[in-house]
Amino acid sequence: MKLNSGIVQILVLLCCLLSFPIFSESIPLNKNQIRLGTYSQILEDPDSSLTIDSVQKKDFVSSNQTNLSFGFTKSAYWLKLSFLNPTDSAKEKMIEVTFPLIDEIDFYEPIHGSYKQTSVGITKPFAERPIKSHTFVFPIQIPPGESTYYFRFKNDDSMQMPLILWEPTAFYTNIRDIQYINGVYFGILIAMAVYNLFLLLTVRDKSYFYYVFYILCFALFLMSQYGFAYEYFWPEFSWGARRMNPFLAGVLELSILLFTRDFLDTKNTFPTLHKLNRFLIALCAVAAVSAFFVNLTIIALQVAVLGLLTVFSILAFGIKALMVGFRPARYFMIAFSALLFGGVFYTLKTMGSIPVNFITEFSMQIGSGLEVTLLSLGLGDRISLLIKEKQEAQKELIREQNDSIAKQARLNESFARFVPSKLIHLLGKEEVIQVSLGDQIQKEMTVLFSDIRSFTELSESMSPQENFNFLNSYLDRMTPAVEKHAGTIDKFIGDAIMALFETSVDDGLMAAIEMHRQLKTYNVDRNRQGYKPIETGIAVHKGPVMLGTIGSKNRMEVTVISDTVNTASRIEGLTKNYGAKILLSETAFASLNDPSQFLYRYLGRTFVKGKKEDLAILEFCDTISEDAEKFFKTKGIFEKGVLEFFQGNMESAKLHFSEVLREFSTDSAAIWYLQACRTPLKAD
Template structure:
């Protein structure tokens, strides 16, 4: 009786224990036809093997006695650990698919082994960044395995993970086609990121070669270190470059993060000029340079786990320190620190998130996984802008000093500039309309809009000479008399004056390029009428040049809350100014760009092709045309008469027919001796006849004058 009772109690105990184990075991992952991707983490049972004693065979044999723990997080993260982790999970395929990919979406894991059973017995597959890519089941930057799961089947899998770095387990099961589609998308994203960094490296290196500013070279080193660091973290370096040298991956990771510490400190010292502005900080950063240089050297000889832990902690503290240094520079009114603070403010968020994820403090998601890359992409662009802004500030300071010197020497010119700049206090109503504002009270700092508009620059010839020969009162009357005639013409043709720059007028046309051309012609005609009036009161006639160009520009507000100004930011503005300046060289009254001609091919005016030029500050050539209408009738008639000869002469010269072209331009000058453009081409022909054409000549003239 006692023996039967003991037997019954043992049986009950076994059933209870077995039932308890089953009760707390994770549910199998169910695959259906509605989904193509599954996060496996919550279906995990996890075993920490601190002493490295377990094998797959032992786990199978003693599965009832070895306690796995269930997991309730989608992507378990155990931070830095020396333990081996075993993961067990089941998959039940209720779908019609059979081909799947099991992905461990964390490239930094050193050794990953997958175990499962099929008809032939145990199947073992290996991956990890410490093994050659040749052993991988799927050739990918992440560790991935092909699985064939028959519909209706239930399969059990074991994964063994060992790594010196962060123990993160983002395991995802994909339907095979979905995995390759996802991978294609990620390759595009990473290609854009690393392409951007590479472009910034080359861009800033060429700027360094051009202007010899050491800040650009230091920044290039900074970008290179980030390029290596980001590529190693994402697994791209392993996939494309070190796939046969996996033993270098961890060393490169340790080296690159130490290099980031070194180059970011060096760049901060150089850009923020800490030696001058913050001497104590400068000494601290010298110590950081020494420390990070030692880490870089040790990264190839000391254990990876030591270097990566020290470097990761150092990066966090360094970034906080550098941010505080930049903030102090900004408080001290060091203007170049503006973009620097903005760039690092955005980037620090990404790097801190990444570091916290690596230490297992926060879970791994798409944002945390790629936070360093996202932060880097924004950082590299903004820091490039910071360097450009720093140069612009230096340039502004030099120009300001020169301006003050000129103002002290020429008081009368100072009064004239002050008078014309006073017009800038008024904001045109068209400006408000384009910003979609009803009133000037609605305008706030930073309002902007991107538009394609026609820019006009007009300039009064020999304005300085005219100004010097007039009193202040006469200058005032002259400017207002001129503007009184010009402004209505611009407004009537759907344009508005943006600003007055010395003796130049800048206007914008928001409807179509033809409006600007019509306005330019009418202005030239009005100047002829105005000169008649000036002659009647004993004043000398004036001449103006007009340049027109169609392009994209940013129209908006800049400044600070207490002083807002409206402005236009675009390379098109500078180009239009250069085109206006070419009128004097070619003896023209109106010069328009090829963009105007392309946008308005049926201009109701006489137009002749002038040249193909590169102007100061531009490398790309642009074709320019002269609008003949608006000139004095006799001058316009002669130019119209010789238009075909002029076109033929230009075409012949572009084909290197110097002698024939010279004959044609001489014929034009016989008809119209005052045609400066024909004179210019005649002189070019004579030069080429005497000296020959340059080997690389392609019909483009490099004009350095403004």
């Protein structure tokens, strides 16, 4: 009886096994998500004639692809999915087709011995989808035991059928994350487009127009590619929605080529390749327009091939630009390398040459954030380079004009030694003979004032000839330092120098630093010849000035008259009090392009003769001087001491200045403040 019982159990087991199909690998139903590619069985329908009844009698072939992809094909494809639910209750699941650009999807769900058909696709209204998502999602109830589901796919574009089986909770969590991530991503693209649009309106350089056009095309293309455009922009425009993707692909390729042509200036730098670029632009324009008229399979293949040609064209331009030393090409190649190679992967994926996976599906999206940022930086670098070239060209033009004037009028050349030609030009005159008494112009300028300390005492120890030789030797070294930074010396007042800067405060400050460096070299030469070193004080101030001619009809000069000049002279006088080399007014400091590149400290507020209100001044130190390290180390402590001083906390101020002197014993300003803490100052 035991033997017979064992045999019966074996027979029952065999019968159970024979009653179900034998799976090479069953589909797990206990996971949050699983890709169904390798669990699918495939049947090609070359003439799209099969029905749900006929395919049930056909032999399907097992798939070996994780994400099913068959490239460009006119065939329809049937997929068969068999589930085995070992429990006694139905399992709720969702099947997602993650490729959103499929023309027709027919889903057949078994119900009461027959099949219920659900038809969706990009050629059908968005409202007909069972789940409102940018991808195609089908909720199912898998009954106990065995059940078989069928899909029919038909697409005039690339045939891709990536399927995922989801737990409902996991699906909705995933779709929420995708919506959030893509919202942030597309928000960044739009923000960059708006930002560069403002730059376009400000700079008025057409490069920004092409860049904004490219970003918008790129964003719209990805929205279409990933189904968001159909979901949010044209959910009822089924016919046009299907054709918008190849149209946007063609426009995107067109925008990239236009941007490349302008950014790399291909017309002037690569005339031969420029012709190829124009030809590709024309092809992309034709492909984009024909997307609404030509067979979808043909136009999809066209834009895919044009995409590859565009990639290789842009790489050729970028490499060529790098070879000729075009500086902005570095940003261009770094930015586009990730995107363009991603484009190659994406195109090959679309053509079915490589499998569909996360990398190939989102290859264009992965590097685009970095690409957009780097291209924006590249544009800024390119504009800076163009501005610099224009400035150099303008300077060269001015030099040529000055040479021409010098050759035509020797008198003007001689007179220019006494009246700088820049001052004549500022008055709106081309030649000195055009200047009349009373000519004047008001302008915002930077004024530099320099003076030798204790010059009277030094002068008394020299003969008149030695005085002239000394002054000429000194001024001969200082003048190039001013002119090197686009400055104009208005006049020499004995040992004092008054210079004007039309460009920026940075030029005036750099000229002051250069003068300080030249003075150090000059003192080395004086020491070698047995003379004592000299010290100077330099002040830089900015404000409105009145430039014009004064004097009489027979004797006149061009000069500057304004409170700005007087203030600069008064600030220079303060260098003696503080023992400072270079002082800058708060007005000038506020106009610096980038103060962080200089070494400075806040010196406090002071009453300047002729001014009703006190004025804040700052002390600057040459970064290559021997005192630079100590100046930098004590900057914070010194400024705290200044703050305490002006708040009336003299004891606290003395502690700070004493701490400064322990580190920087020759700090004249700290010594002055320490003395001022002990002896109350008298108002001027």
